[in-house]
Amino acid sequence: xxxxxxxxxxxxxxxxxxxxxxxxxxxxxxxxxINVGGKSVNVSIPSQPTGRSIDSxxxxxxxxxxxxxxxxxxxxxxxxxxxxxxRAVEEVELVFERQPDHGGGRFMRAVIAARLKEHDNAxxxxxxxxxxxxxxxxxxxxxxxxxxxxxxxxxxxxxAGIFRPxxxxxxxxxxxxxxxLLKDQSSQNITSIDIDEYVTEGxxxxxxxxxxxxxxxxxxxxxxxxxxxxxxxxxxxxxxPPQGEEKxxxxxxxxxxxxxxxxxxxxxxxxxxxxxxxxxxTDIAISDTEERDAENKILExxxxxxxxxFKSLNDFLRKMSPYAHKFRVxxxxxxxxxxxxxxxxxxxxxxxxQMS
Numbered sequence: 001x002x003x004x005x006x007x008x009x010x011x012x013x014x015x016x017x018x019x020x021x022x023x024x025x026x027x028x029x030x031x032x033x034i035n036v037g038g039k040s041v042n043v044s045i046p047s048q049p050t051g052r053s054i055d056s057x058x059x060x061x062x063x064x065x066x067x068x069x070x071x072x073x074x075x076x077x078x079x080x081x082x083x084x085x086x087r088a089v090e091e092v093e094l095v096f097e098r099q100p101d102h103g104g105g106r107f108m109r110a111v112i113a114a115r116l117k118e119h120d121n122a123x124x125x126x127x128x129x130x131x132x133x134x135x136x137x138x139x140x141x142x143x144x145x146x147x148x149x150x151x152x153x154x155x156x157x158x159x160a161g162i163f164r165p166x167x168x169x170x171x172x173x174x175x176x177x178x179x180x181l182l183k184d185q186s187s188q189n190i191t192s193i194d195i196d197e198y199v200t201e202g203x204x205x206x207x208x209x210x211x212x213x214x215x216x217x218x219x220x221x222x223x224x225x226x227x228x229x230x231x232x233x234x235x236x237x238x239x240x241p242p243q244g245e246e247k248x249x250x251x252x253x254x255x256x257x258x259x260x261x262x263x264x265x266x267x268x269x270x271x272x273x274x275x276x277x278x279x280x281x282t283d284i285a286i287s288d289t290e291e292r293d294a295e296n297k298i299l300e301x302x303x304x305x306x307x308x309x310f311k312s313l314n315d316f317l318r319k320m321s322p323y324a325h326k327f328r329v330x331x332x333x334x335x336x337x338x339x340x341x342x343x344x345x346x347x348x349x350x351x352x353x354q355m356s
Contacts, residue, residue, distance in 0.1 A: 049214075049343055050189065051188045052188055053188070061098065068098055069099055072095050075087075076105070077108075085116065092105045101163060106125045107125075110124075110125035114149075120150075120156075122146055156231070158176070159229045161229075162180050170205035170207075171328065172317075174207045177253065178209075179314050181222065184225045189214045190334070191213060191334045192333040193331065194209065195330055203256060205256075206253070207252060208250070209252070209253075210248070212248060214247065216247065217247055217249045231256065235252050237250040238251070261325045265322065265323065268356065269356045271353060274323070278316055282316040285305065285306040289304075297356070300352050302330075305349055306347070308342075309345070313347055332348075333345065333347075
């Protein structure tokens with residue numbers, strides 16, 4: 001028995017010839033047809049997706065989720081009855097992870113917020129409960145009592161349809177607004193979004209975005225969604241598009257009365273381990289990271305992230321938000337996972353952490 005080792009140095013490989021062979025193979029197979037029922041059918045996978053299917057139907061709650069919700073609502077009620085509001089909130093937040101619009105949970109959260117004089121938070125939660133069960137007498141009674149200490153706001157701080165804690169910064173709210181846009185049917189042909197640096201003007205923060213679509217952009221619908229979600233003005237920046245460029249839309253939306261930065265930021269010590277745990281918890285893939293030291297122990301970090309949906313990315317951002325002065329999704333592009341037709345968003349995210 002013997003073995004024969006053959007070594008080929010890189011210099012001995014004709015790279016140009018190899019590249020030509022690879023291109024020839026790709027060209028030959030990129031539009032491959034198969035015969036189905038006597039007809040030739042093209043089975044090639046397009047290199048660039050043209051849009052997403054958006055399911056607007058109400059999501060059902062599985063039996064296992066129902067059991068989980070039941071257990072944690074019982075625990076929440078126990079802590080609530082003992083006026084241990086912190087523990088009650090912790091339990092009810094677990095309920096929201098499985099059913100964000102759970103009526104009983106939102107009602108309890110609103111009552112706790114009102115007792116703690118967090119009136120914006122009370123209105124945020126009771127509004128969700130009211131949407132879920134508008135004829136509930138307990139909800140109606142609570143709303144009347146809440147109005148006596150805090151009038152119902154004309155515009156809520158949160159984003160309707162995005163079941164998250166109230167944003168504390170324009171960084172958080174901007175991402176909630178984008179999440180709301182991508183849940184709307186008018187966004188189904190969006191293939192990429194670029195987001196500029198936030199601009200503060202007086203008491204407002206302006207977010208400028210550039211939207212690319214695979215077909216004619218639904219300009220009016222998108223502007224309406226952004227205006228309602230942000231609760232501020234929307235300005236179309238691109239004029240009437242030239243023929244053939246109706247797929248592009250530049251606009252900006254206003255977030256009023258909220259700073260870009262988190263004013264109560266917490267320091268983080270082991271950043272890499274912290275980010276790794278959150279990434280695993282929220283099911284996102286970080287492929288590349290760039291770090292640059294800034295002043296006052298602030299670390300500027302840029303991530304290349306792949307996610308199956310924008311909600312998962314926003315889950316990640318909300319979990320790291322308490323430790324960041326500000327953050328921004330600089331870009332997102334719709335793509336396929338290599339070799340499949342599974343859609344993902346490829347994103348570039350900028351975060352400014354407070355280091356300990």
